Amino acid sequence: MTSLQPSLSLAGSVDTGSPDLSPVVASAASGWAWARLAFQAGGLLLCVLIWHVLASHRVPLGVITFANVPPPAEVLATAWDLAQSPKLGQHLYSSLLRIFFGFGLAALFGIGLGLLIGRLRWAHDGLLPPLEVLRPIPAVAWIPLSILMFPSSEGSMIFITFIGALFPILLNTIHGVEGVSPRLIASARSLGCGRWSLFTEVIAPGAAPSIVTGLSIGMGTCWFCLVTAEMISGQFGIGYYTWESYTVQNYAAIVVGMLVIGALGMGSSALINRFGKLLMPWYQPQGGRS
Amino acid sequence: MSSPASAATLGHIDIDHLHIHLGEPGQSLEVVHNVSFTVAAGEFVCLLGPSGCGKSTLLGALAGHLVPSHGSIRVDGLPISGPHPERALVFQQHTLFPWKRVVDNVAFGLKMKGVARDQRQRQAHDLLNLVGLEGFENHYPAQLSGGMQQRVEIARVLINYPRVMLMDEPFGALDAQTRLMMQEHLLEVWSRIRTSIVFITHDIDEALFLADRILVMSPRPGRIIDERRLGFGRPRDGSLVTSARFIELKRHCLELLHPGGKHPAYLERLSPLGKVPANASSFSV
Structure with missing residues (x-):
């Protein structure tokens, strides 16, 4: 049906416009993904570190004590x-x-x-x-x-x-x-x-x-x-x-x-x-x- | 199409002294007042009226979703006793099943009739070809544009070979360009699969471009205040809208809908079959 062409050709033009751009975008995106992952792992490690310091030094903080918490x-x-x-x-x-x-x-x-x-x-x-x-x-x-x-x-x-x-x-x-x-x-x-x-x-x-x-x-x-x-x-x-x-x-x-x-x-x-x-x-x- | 319907012999609508009230008993509101008209088999009738005049309510009663308080509606001599696939209903938008692929949306009517999967898929393919959507069978509705969604909608009701198509501002949500394209497309499809059509709109140009005959309704409670056979030839194209006769009729309709050039007071929309959801875009990514 001819009357459908405008919307189809529009979609096509978007596709043809993007290829020279997309590899740059993709590599940047994957770089970001690694950075994000490292950031998330860092947060997790920091928590474990805080736990380790508190538990191994049996820190008493008044209302809460880490004397009995295993490291x-x-x-x-x-x-x-x-x-x-x-x-x-x-x-x-x-x-x-x-x-x-x-x-x-x-x-x-x-x-x-x-x-x-x-x-x-x-x-x-x-x-x-x-x-x-x-x-x-x-x-x-x-x-x-x-x-x-x-x-x-x-x-x-x-x-x-x-x-x-x-x-x-x-x-x-x-x-x-x-x-x-x-x-x-x-x-x-x-x-x-x-x-x-x-x-x-x-x-x-x-x-x-x-x-x-x-x-x-x-x-x-x-x-x-x-x-x-x-x-x-x-x-x-x-x-x-x-x-x-x-x-x-x-x-x-x-x-x-x-x-x-x-x-x-x-x-x-x-x-x-x-x-x-x-x-x-x-x-x-x-x-x-x- | 496998079985092109020639001149329609079925789909004669007879509405006689119809009154419709909405709301709880005791505090109900008369929405449609003493409406009588007939639609010949295969005729294209546009109901033109301001927002909130009871057009959608009237259509809801024709579809069998609302029960009139007085009067009768007959299709081919038989009174209406509820929704039926022979009276197809097309809304403005967002009534395709978002969880079904396009082909399964179109085949839905046949599934309800118990037709085997192969056969209903084949017929759905035929109808998708008719509306110009071959190749989009496996898309989900949300992946289609508004105009394409309305084509699917039309294919979905046509698969039941309805006697009557009831269209409630089907192109109201489309941009002006797509809307014109869809109007021409509807006329082309209708020239191949001939059913009676009752088409609701508040757009004068749309009514004049599409219809054999227009019925103009007053603000609520809706009454028929004018009836006019248009007499434009078919097939029609865009040049029609600049013809002298078209402009003369448009002026006449404008005078009826906005007497003295004044806008009528806005009425709250009652939407007895539910409003177009405000967050309707949640399925259309």
């Missing part, structure tokens, strides 16, 4: 020991399994209920009030009751992680569904989309960016709740390991436990982000940093 080298040695111990596998396996079930159930219920509540009036009026009453209760406050409710401590710990992840996922899903443009829905309906295919074809993908945000936040609270729950009841798990190290006064292991928890949390967040990108190749978040 980095000691933590590294303990970490190396743990890495070679068969117990590490058991701790990781227990924790990851609880996260898998707790988070999986929360995602299932959170997204499912969120789609219904965000879209259907009866679900909104019938399901939201009881959930709103439960929402302000912190997951950690559920620990005593859940120990009474679940015969196995495994069940109670999974329940705590489930509660922790459920509300961020649920609320973000509802928010996402309510944000789907009524025009998009009207267009879909006029194209022959029925009531139920509307959920799979329009509502769910329309709410997807918000759902992924909810999953990401939910994953964070999930780890938070798991570690707390493991400290109270459990025989294996990385949270239990951290708390047990405190009770047996193995202070370096406390820090190892903390770092492992941090690494696992970071890894699972990265997994969610990766999953989000795979699921939504069309989605490009707006904005940037200066």
Whole structure:
């Protein structure tokens, strides 16, 4: 079609104008990338250095004291020991399994209920009030009751992680569904989309960016709740390991436990982000940093 | 096209003493007042009126998304009972599915009919050729310009071979140049796939350039205050807009829409089917 030519030739002229410029831009950009990376690593190293100075000189600062904080080298040695111990596998396996079930159930219920509540009036009026009453209760406050409710401590710990992840996922899903443009829905309906295919074809993908945000936040609270729950009841798990190290006064292991928890949390967040990108190749978040 | 429709035999619209109220019962507002008109099969009718006159509301009722309070709308003798792919609806912008590739956007209507994937992709390719977008099948809508997005929109509704196309200021968000191009393009597509078209605009030039017949609406509550058969020949091109007859009609419409050269008071837009999102650019990078 001839009438399309202007926009096409415009795009072409931009392409032909850039090649002599682009290698310079690219090499400058990669130089910048290295500088940025070095800068970031420097920040990290500085933190470790400060930790080392404070801990090895057992600096007392009045309100806070570093007398009992193990220095980095000691933590590294303990970490190396743990890495070679068969117990590490058991701790990781227990924790990851609880996260898998707790988070999986929360995602299932959170997204499912969120789609219904965000879209259907009866679900909104019938399901939201009881959930709103439960929402302000912190997951950690559920620990005593859940120990009474679940015969196995495994069940109670999974329940705590489930509660922790459920509300961020649920609320973000509802928010996402309510944000789907009524025009998009009207267009879909006029194209022959029925009531139920509307959920799979329009509502769910329309709410997807918000759902992924909810999953990401939910994953964070999930780890938070798991570690707390493991400290109270459990025989294996990385949270239990951290708390047990405190009770047996193995202070370096406390820090190892903390770092492992941090690494696992970071890894699972990265997994969610990766999953989000795979699921939504069309989605490009707006904005940037200066 | 595989099956070029010749003279349309379907798509006769009959609107009889239509009243539409919007809002909660008790504090509702009459938006459309006693509107009656007919559209012949294959006719191109433009509804011309100021912002907030109830044009979009009327179109929403024709599409089946809004229920009128009095009166009837019939298409080919049958009353409307909800949205239907035979009554295609085209909005101003941002109603393509951002998560579907262009070809899947166009094929959506066939997917809803349960047509097999191969076949619906093939038909979508044909329609993308018709609107001049061959080669853009695998792009996402956000990667296309506004004019190209509206071409996809037109292809997407045409795949259902609708009896009626309901267009709500479809080119309103485009720049003047692209808008002219799209008007000519729409007429060319319409000459090949003949449907009845009800086209809403507040742009007098656009209405006069496109339509067989124009209906002029008053400010809210919207009534039909003038009806005029244009009688310009087809195919039409840009020279039409400088012809004496065109300018005479334009003066007449201006007088109707701005009596005495005064601008009418602005009315709040009700947008019963939702406003164009203010952050609409979030998908168009």
